[in-house]
Amino acid sequence: MTATPAHTALWPAPHARGAVDATVHVPGSKSVTNRALVLASLASEPGWLRRPLRSRDTLLMAGALRALGVGIEETVSSSSSPAGAGTPTGPGEAWRVIPSTLHGPATVDVGNAGTVMRFLPPVATLADGPVRFDGDPRAYERPLHGVIDALRALGARIDDESRGALPLTVHGGGGLDGGPVEIDASSSSQFVSALLLSAPRFNQGVEVRHTGSSLPSMPHIRMTVDMLRAVGAQVDTPESGGEPNVWRVTPGALLGRDLTIEPDLSNAQPFLAAALVTAGTVVIPDWPERTTQPGDRLREIFTEMGGSCELTERGLEFTGSGAVHGIDVDLGEVGELTPGIAAVAALADSPSTLRGVAHLRLHETDRLAALTKEINELGGDVTETADGLHIRPRRLHGGIFHTYDDHRMATAGAILGLAVDGVQIENVATTAKTLPDFPELWAGMLGN
Template sequence: MTQFWPAPAASGAVRATVPVPGSKSITNRALVLAALAEGPSTLRGPLRSRDTELMAEALRALGSDLQDGPEGSWRVAPGPLRGPAEVDCGLAGTVMRFLPPVAALAEGRVTFDGDPRARERPLDAVLNALRALGADISGDSLPFELHGTGKLAGGAVTIDASASSQFVSGLLLSAPCFEQGVTVTHAGEPVPSLPHIDMTVSMLRAAGVEVDDSTWDVWRVAPGPIRALDLDVEPDLSNATPFLAAAAVTGGSVTVPGWPERTDQAGDAIRDILARMGATVELGPAGLTVTGPAELAPLDIDLHDVGELTPTVAALAAFAAGRSRLRGVAHLRGHETDRLAALQRELTGLGGDVEQTDDGLLIEPRPLTGGNWHSYADHRMATAGAILGLLVPGVLVEDIATTRKTIPDFPGMWSSMLGAVD
């Protein structure tokens, strides 16, 4: 039975401090590196959500000793990788794209499957690359089966990563354990979400791995040990964006504690986006504080490197003082859902004027009315609906529980934030 969550309307300007759980992108990369490291690792402040729990369970199935530590930490002791094992990817791109290279290092049979929508998400680039590097894989999408021999030759491979940066990151994370390491060359349209590859490279280097990314669209990882991790996970900056957007659309002020001064997270781009829309953005000892303007300015912006922010930005643009153009995000048609079609359909359903282009959206603000907002099992579609509901009474968000993919209790956090308004 379909369930709809009445998105709470803001009774005034939102004024709140909102602590945000750890970064999914960092947590899942760290879990993979810890499972392949030369000794036990500790991850403090990791995200505990569906995507990260799926990653943890998959690594346990493959032989890692992954235990709960104090205050929500994870302790990971690497073990011999082996099958038979079953990996449930859910709808997590990081699981379905980061773990096949890990499984290729296991000895035995490993089967992969996931949610129905996951079977439609592009995966062939990483699977074909693994075949070229010596892996035995049957199938080009979920479900598929991998037969490991306990090692992988590695070497040089050329892929088209224009559908997802995760194809590159997935190969790089396991590459130190390949006999020859790996050299990945991208050939195709520009790789989206490059900050995520930068994050992968930074985390590999921090673990003592030699990485050469000095040539554009080429990444070389040398074979060698991965140092054990002792890591404090940053807050998830992309998951923080709906709360900061609440300040922007209501003319209020929201602070997210622990915002890093320097980071590889794509979500950090929200600072510039909100400033361009007229908000006051301040990074200080208390964290990042966003104070909303009297009127939101429209945008003409290329979101190619930060496509995951598109649903939040589209919700903001629906309240702007003019037409906005969001560009460079054609790859979002292959995310948890076709996000461009979904945003057009749902905003139009509330009375908006939205047009799809070849690589994005044109959004002309119109008076919006309440109604059903479908999430398509996509956490960022669900949070976009919550943003709209702040100013549009009667917005009903389908399956708000899908936000558990990356935020353990989004409805509770949202309600707590709205408990403090002018």
């Protein structure tokens, strides 16, 4: 008998029979891990990444950097710090990153990872030789023009047959002049981060001026800036007294650092939602007191929707009250949280309006259309707006919840399944993009 392929298999989303009470150790942040890999690869000395996320997106990033000549050694030990490297941070995996002269020819598989397809073309300009970028079919549809056009303006040679998208080849010349450049990053803040991350290695650094309207996901740009500064880069930003929508990075050497990766707070969302939906309690260990991760907004948003939370020695303790309230919220800076919030809103006691997320139409899938279709097919009442969703709660029923190869669609379906019997998730394996072993973590939380 032939096994059903993982991408078409249906996963019966577990139905909660009572309040959850669990501690969930969420793996490391994808956004931090992939930025740290790039910065460590461009440093002037080796560095360590502690507790990095091992997922499809981060393994694609590591594989791409190896193809360009970077050494990345993976170790698992009882102490995640080697002798002499300071206080051990506990058991776990560590990656030692050993920079090297970047070279081509090389081929990079970006999968459907926005960070890989956007952060690495600037790195490839520093390589000596051609670097070809390719990926999943959906990756061909995701915007890349901001990075391509900016790199050309800064002196790079790129062949993309005028698509402004994958596949493409960067003809690395061993360096890039850099300097001032204007881009429209309104479709993705990653266009800005991509240029900033490699800028210390450009001959003139870079001055990035955003010329578009709104700039989504600003916390991710702040994350990029903070991480650049942590490895010795000089960065001027609008928040530090610079011009609005202008970021400047001075050329200079980057330090090899010993960095422990924070838990991925956006991936904590489904587990916090479980506490909210079931009137239970979930603890997420190692939740940072200060962070640039967008997922930190969940404390505020899910509290407004009916929960309560506290940072303790155990971590973030989140408890549902037994009631789930609708919300009117602008998610422009934290768009990746939209699918999970939409799922909770569909189970609320009053309508919700989620605003400021028109750019989600260009993510792993058109998330606004996908959420509308899938929730409505379970009996919901969701309508798309120009920049978001309006959700009127209705009594939902079981059915197949399609994921469109989008990890956050899969976890949104799992949230609905807690309260709605008979929900089946198509291709739950797509969660491996950023949250490996999600089905096992979910079952463990429920005591299954």
